[in-house]
Amino acid sequence: MVKIVKENDQILIFVADRGQGIVSSLSSSAGIGLSGQQVLKKAFEEKISGRSPEKRGNGLKFVMNYIRTLNHALFCFSQNEVYFYGDHFKSLDTAKLPKEFGTLVCICWSIK
Numbered sequence: 001m002v003k004i005v006k007e008n009d010q011i012l013i014f015v016a017d018r019g020q021g022i023v024s025s026l027s028s029s030a031g032i033g034l035s036g037q038q039v040l041k042k043a044f045e046e047k048i049s050g051r052s053p054e055k056r057g058n059g060l061k062f063v064m065n066y067i068r069t070l071n072h073a074l075f076c077f078s079q080n081e082v083y084f085y086g087d088h089f090k091s092l093d094t095a096k097l098p099k100e101f102g103t104l105v106c107i108c109w110s111i112k
Contacts, residue, residue, distance in 0.1 A: 021079040073108040
């Protein structure tokens with residue numbers, strides 16, 4: 001599911017996937033002994049794929065590079081783990097988000 005909301009000088013882009021989640025999908029290929037938080041961070045900061053031996057796994061890193069370049073913000077919630085970039089979502093109360101949900105990503109796009 002994708003939803004786009006305009007608020008003041010920002011566009012919020014929500015993407016939800018009720019699948020198994022990023023953490024489950026990448027845990028086996030991320031490295032032995034990594035926490036769910038470390039797996040989620042690695043998904044956005046390194047090239048990694050849960051579909052070995054396929055040469056995949058650059059999509060989230062590509063998105064993050066673009067968000068960093070334009071100084072936007074990103075929030076990702078997957079299997080009770082959280083990844084933030086930027087200050088926009090720092091006060092978000094993740095305790096209210098459903099634990100069984102696959103993955104929810106929100107990008108805050110400034111349009112000033």
